[in-house]
Amino acid sequence: MNTQTDKEEQLVLELLDAVGKQSNVSQRHLASNMGIALGLANSYLKRCIRKGFIKISEAPANRYLYYLTPKGFAEKSRLTTKYLAYSFAFYRQAGKSCIDVFNKCEMRGWREILLYGMSDLAEIATLRAQERDVEVIGILDPHTERHRFAGVPVWHYLSQAAPYDVCVLTELNAPLLSYEQLLKEIDKERVLIPDILRLE
Known part of the structure; x- marks a missing residue:
């Protein structure tokens, strides 16, 4: 949504x-x-x-x-249906978008992937990575207190992250701002953006 x-x-x-x-x-x-x-x-x-x-x-x-009220129950049902339809559509589109990014990684010989942004997209990316010849080594997210998410480590600073070949943007709340922040620390050539984020 x-x-x-x-x-x-x-x-x-x-x-x-x-x-x-x-x-x-x-x-x-x-x-x-x-x-x-x-x-x-x-x-x-x-x-x-x-x-x-x-x-x-x-x-x-x-x-x-x-x-x-009965009207409230009806509205709750309508919104739930709409939300679920959106969720399934998002999951399908995000999964395809991640596969496209991983194809680019494989073509360039990049295997170790760092995600930027703890989100539903990051969770989908970790799942889809298991189907490919790539590995999500962890997630960089300065805005969370968590240390693990979707079965991988979460780092708050780039200096804490394990070695990686490429960084994939998975931030959903403010992707453009996050991308601009990311480019201050990582070369543009080593940052990939899933097309679901519509930044390119």
Whole structure:
């Protein structure tokens, strides 16, 4: 889900899903689960109430209970279907894009691949690499606290990374900015961009 509308629909889906699982959920908990600010969670909650997706009732101790309405269940189902269709399409397209990159690597004799950016694309790349004569040696990502992802090490600085032949960009949140940062540390000839990122 890449457009602003897609991102908003994903947040609505997360909100409807959370309310569907637990009616006495607090707005602070909703915001934390959705990874957004409390004010934004409140705004999405009010929007869902206005659209008739969620019903609110007061509980003791100044608390509120939130319930999905039949209209809310229908919207949750619609958004889930849309999200799954998008996910399958993304997985297929990303897999093909990774194979194209690995073909280029094999043609140039590059076997050791460093990924830049811990993401769904990085996870797909590690899986597709197992079908080829290449090896993902790890992932470089300065924005995470994790040390492993998709079965490979994660490094926060290039100086920590194992020796590699080429770096493949797998950052999904800000690919252009990440690419520009990457070129400050790695020669352009040694950076490959999957076409799913649409930077070339």
